[in-house]
Amino acid sequence: MRVRRLPASVLPRIAGEAWVDPDRRAYLRDGVACVPVRDGCPADEDLPERSVYRGRGYHLIGDVAVVHGDAPTKEEIESIVAHRHPRGVVWVKGCTGAMRIPEAVVVYGSAGEVRHREQGCTFILDPTRVMFAQGNRVEKARIAALVRPGERIADMFAGIGYFTIPAARSGASIHAMEINPVAFDYLRRSIAANSVADRVTPMMGDCRGLLSGVYDRILMGHFEAASFLPDALAHVRPGSVIHVHSIGDATAVIRERLMEAGLSATISSRRVKKYGPHTWHMVQDVRIE
Incomplete structure (x- = not known):
């Protein structure tokens, strides 16, 4: 398999490029993606074909x-x-x-307990005690690519740091909130393991009572995020971006919350991963105008 080696964070940006072979999946390890290339296009390396696993998904x-x-x-x-x-x-x-x-x-x-490596980040957790959203890998890389150094970001549902750690590694200042004390302990340990303690302020509790000031970007990685929007909208300015996760498209609900808050925004929706039959995990990017 002929591939080009690239940082995993660029995967969302290259998906439609002419040299990418759409019939093969990229191979990820330690933050590096081996991206299959079409016949006739330059490649960095020729890897042996991997045996096809046809068993239960895991x-x-x-x-x-x-x-x-x-x-x-x-x-x-x-x-x-x-x-x-x-x-x-x-x-x-x-x-x-x-x-x-x-x-x-x-x-x-x-x-x-395990130490899980993904796209250059280290996450400490026990998968029997806290959730780990492995299927969000491309979305985590997308957020890391969107973030600019110096941004002030609220992660309202930080968990063990799924989005906090990649965003902090991109140079942002993160206000990370988590209500689950077990997940919060792993969040603090993952912050230390990735050497981003100077860029992350972790707080345990209900995010609705912890939000403070105005944010450049708000991460809402919870399927019930839309019900928390009134609280998030009290902490934005023109140009702020909110990433609202949901099951199915939540654009209509988001527009209602914006109207109630007297705000307008551009909204774009994207699929994150399949959640069930005919059902998708979605994320809506909401840019306040």
Whole structure:
């Protein structure tokens, strides 16, 4: 497979370029993307073809494999173990409540705390105790690419730092808020592990009571984000951008909240990942005018 090696953060910007082979997926490791190229286009390297894995879908978080949805069968677990040899396999049935606590069962080996590397960032967590949104990888890279040094950013649902860490590494000053004390502890440890303590102010509690001042950018990485918009809109100015996550397109609700606040904005929607049959995890970029 002929590839070009590029920083993972540029993936959203190159997706439509003529040299990119749209029939193959980029291979990511430690912040570097090996992007397949079309025949006849220059490449940096010729990698051996990888064997195709046809088993149950899973995410490898650190050295623990995580599966979602229905309970995995014995054969599916064996297939995952043979493919990547994880320390353990965890079945996450779902996440509950405002704190997004996973309902998790260890179905093979052992689990516990991991250090997960993704696009040059280190995240410390226990996937049986806190949620990790592995499917948001491209969105995290997109946010990191959009952020400019010196921006003041509010991350209203910081979790363990999914968006906080990449944005801080891009030079922004982050006000990171998290209500779950377990996730908040991992957030502080991940901040230290990535050496961005000088750019991140973590605060534990309900973000609606922690927002302060005016922000250049507000990250709302929660499916119920639209219901928190009135609080976010009290802390913006013309030019501020709010990234509102949702299940399905939330443009109509966002426009209603903007009207109630006496504000206008341009709104663009994009798909993050498939959430269910005919259902998408979406993000709306709202630029205040």
